[in-house]
Amino acid sequence: MNPRRSLVLLTSVALLVAACTTGGGAMTSPFAPASSIPSAAATRIEVALTDSLKIEPAAMTVPRGTPVTFVVTNSGATDHEFYLGDEAAQAAHEKEMTEMGGMAHDGPGGIALKPGETKELTYTFAAVGESLAGCHVVGHYGGGMKATITVTGS
Numbered sequence: 719m720n721p722r723r724s725l726v727l728l729t730s731v732a733l734l735v736a737a738c739t740t741g742g743g744a745m746t747s748p749f750a751p752a753s754s755i756p757s758a759a760a761t762r763i764e765v766a767l768t769d770s771l772k773i774e775p776a777a778m779t780v781p782r783g784t785p786v787t788f789v790v791t792n793s794g795a796t797d798h799e800f801y802l803g804d805e806a807a808q809a810a811h812e813k814e815m816t817e818m819g820g821m822a823h824d825g826p827g828g829i830a831l832k833p834g835e836t837k838e839l840t841y842t843f844a845a846v847g848e849s850l851a852g853c854h855v856v857g858h859y860g861g862g863m864k865a866t867i868t869v870t871g872s
């Protein structure tokens with residue numbers, strides 16, 4: 719076996735182990751009360767942006783202080799974006815997008831997606847409470863293209 723192949727194999731095994739560890743996370747404390755298992759707060763969430771001005775799912779729950787990766791797919795036929803932030807941040811970005819003529823762009827809190835495109839955005843929410851995801855292509859946010867993000871802490 720050449721070294722390159724064994725490296726590939728080793729990587730596969732490592733991934734498999736990681737997958738098993740993640741999947742079996744709850745098994746490490748089988749007698750913990752159900753309420754203490756943080757299954758409701760996901761750190762990897764698949765999101766779809768649609769031409770009916772929807773962000774799906776429309777409500778998400780994430781943990782505070784832990785990187786959350788949003789795997790976002792534009793399943794529509796027009797440009798969309800996925801921008802994270804509270805109401806004030808959404809309003810500021812809406813204003814910016816309107817003034818810029820609706821040119822969507824990538825930034826630390828948001829990503830712009832072409833039709834059919836999938837991108838990942840990893841973000842750590844600092845504070846417990848309600849946050850939002852919104853699309854600010856002109857007319858979309860006002861048309862309801864937003865989702866609520868509930869940040870939970872321990």
Ligand SMILES: [Cu+2]
Pocket residue numbers: 767771797798799853854855858863
């Ligand atoms: Cu949109």
